[in-house]
Amino acid sequence: MLTCIIRYHIDPTKHAEFAQYARNWGQAIPRCGAELLGYYGPHEGSATLAYGIYNIPSLAAYEAYRARLAADPLGRENYAFAQKERFLLREDRVFLKRVSDPLRGAA
Secondary structure, eight states, X not given: OEEEEXXXXXXXXXXXXXXXXXXXXXXXXXXXXXXXXXXEOOXXXXXXXXXXXXXXXXXXXXXXXXXXXXXXXXXXXXXXXXXXHOOEEEEEEEEEOOOOBTTTBOO
């Protein structure tokens, strides 16, 4: 299992738009095949950093998931919403593999 962590740099005046974007992904991402852990927006400290985190079985599964997400009506709508509202200034993805689990020992 891989965990994808998306780090967003967002417009600090458009938190509400990012929250709507996150809620939309909350419906589309699980429907398209990834296990969404959540979206996290600014609260204290930085007003411009936000995160989306989900699990996917493999990089091959990720490619298939991305194709389903691009074809999903809400997915397409959400991509267009982000382009129109311009609240995403930067987006970076990293894929991590769990190497330990403090609740269960080694992963």
